[in-house]
Amino acid sequence: MTSPTDDRTVADFYDFEAALSDEERQLLLRTRTFMREEVRPLVNENWAEGTFPRELIAKFRKSGLVGLPYEGYGDHRPGVSHLLTGMMAMEMSRVDASVATFFGVHNGLAMYAIHAGGSQEQRDRWLPAMATMDTIGAFALTEPLDGSDVTAGMRTTAAREGDTWVLDGAKRWIGNATFADHVVVWARDVADDQVKGFVVERGTPGFVTEKIANKTSLRIVENADITLTGVRVPEADRLQEAGSFRDVAEVLRATRSGVAWQALGVMTGAYELALAYATERQQFGKPLAGFQLVQDLLVKSLGNITASWGMLSQLARLQDSGVFRDEQSSLAKAFVTSRMREVVGWAREIFGGNGIVLDYDVARFFADAEAIYSFEGTREMNTLIVGKAITGQSAFV
Template sequence: MSGSTGDRLVADFYDYESLLTGEERKILVTAREFLQAEVAPLVTEYWARGEFPRELIGRFRELGFAALAYEGYGEPRPAATNLLTGMLAMEYSRVDASVATFLGVHSGLAMYSVYFGGDQEQRDRWLPAMASMDLIGAFALTEPLDGSDVAGGMQTTARREGATWILDGAKKWIGNATFADMVVVLARDVDDDEVKGFVVPKDAAGMDVVKIENKVALRIVENAEITLTGVRVPESDRLQNIGSFRDVAEILRATRGGVAWQALGVMVGAYELALAYAKQRQQFGRPIAGFQLVQDLLVRSLGNITASWGMLVRLAGLQDSGVVEDEHSALAKAFVTARMREVVAWGREIFGGNGIVLDNDIARFFADAEAIYSFEGTREMNTLIVGKAITGESAFV
């Protein structure tokens, strides 16, 4: 898939990429070239198989991008701006949303849980190896019976016995869990009824990880169901700065914007495919790009992309300024993922019957969009977060 013309992506109609510094753009272009050369040729095969191409982990390790957002860990450079990390998430997703999700879980949810939730000793113990991708992380919050209501309904428990915690319960839809070296597990303390965070190694006794099969979206992401039966975790592996669900919400606030950037990437990838196809597909003696109804779908897609990109650029600015609120990230996630759903459907429509064949890639984008639309908070839940902020009234059940 090639979606660039000259020095710019064809979908970047307002040249948002020019907002990056020269050094930031070098990083973005490096990622773009790597993704096109080494990731794009693999994804259709692995999507069909429902497996993650683990040989790519070593190549991502060589790029050294896992710790861009964490100053002091990884390469000796200042922490990347949220604009750069967002643009990178977009770039990953325009090639494959599953690869973007793998990186988002490891570098976002898992690493940020340690960075934000751990004390200095824990950060120094785990983050260097996570930054180099010698340790791959997963994040276990969602449960079989609790998704949107996990804040109040979490059933996984943590019980303290001296210097040890005992974890019991189950988690579901945990990305990376089948091959992660460490899993950040959120559990409710039976003594104070507050949520705590624990780092559990992959070989912990009593932790059973089973891959979820037969998915129709993000098939390359190896989601798993985790069962915890009397898993013993030392106090030294409890993340010391996670003491309530408010702390977990801080982690989600930081990563929810990244999911919106992923949704933008899916839109960009689908638009690029549809535009290229429309230019070469002949019907009635000429390319279908010359028909009014096809141009209408392409222009509406580009409008969704451009509007979403502008919203996310401003969100990144709020994050970099330290003034972002939950409702800012929630609105972006709700709005951009809804626009993504439209764009992938219009893209598949332009392909006609060819759009349901995996070899043409658009089918993969169309299917993967459904998962991104739902995870990190459904549209409805994010709408309620924004609704409470603008009305002062809570409509949560």
């Protein structure tokens, strides 16, 4: 079973791509071609082995896709819209959510944290090499005992000693951390109790990463446990414009919408596989697609995809207009990931027994959806953010 290879997304039933400029359309097609030709042949073997194909980094360097949102760095194009970067995230996840997550952690979380929270000197020091993937970034916020409540419960500490900071604590589920050159670590300043950001270089004494094994979702992503024991970071490597958790929230607000686009990509990929399979697979003397119950699953899937695409397209316009709010990002993440969960389940159902083996791809989409459903804010936490915005009442514990 192979993925669709057209120069269009067959799930784009309302032609949302038409909103892109000609140049943006070419960049989207470049993304689609890159994922189909360079990534697709590698994913099932690496997913089964739980390894990240490091050779992709060199291919990404030549792709012309890294650093697009960051003026002055990498492959930046003036006027590139959030709609394009969202659709690029969708295209990547349409082929493989793990590789899309690797890209999102590096090009989104890590680079954006430095771009938004660093001084001009720091941006000029780190971002050029990151924008060409000569160096790789990671973003360390979540902790072993604190996920959703990391705002109040952060246990990783930073203590200043002259021109040096000493970091102690632990982080968990940190994508790219096993091989990243720069890890943005968030820690609580023991002096003022504020969360601050630090760029920790690979090989710094006391900074230890261990790959998390036995995952059943996003197996290509090399998530790591990080232990920080007396890690000494110079003041010059503290993000100078990131002095509180509000600055962390700004990064998450900007990147949470990207996760919703990933969810759209996962359900799109699963739907397209199911549609192709239903057209080809014969049962009772005719294609599966000729049965009413199968058509019902396909149409419900397309409805979820179309509704999610419409929501995310408008969200991208709000981002471009500068009136984008936290609760809008949270609603998109909660809604789209929930619809994704439905679609991958229906797609796997259409495949029957073949839907549980990697050979037909849909099993990978089905499993990977679970991680995307949870990270960058669970459905419950994003629901509470939206609930507070529309009622004026906080229901957080």
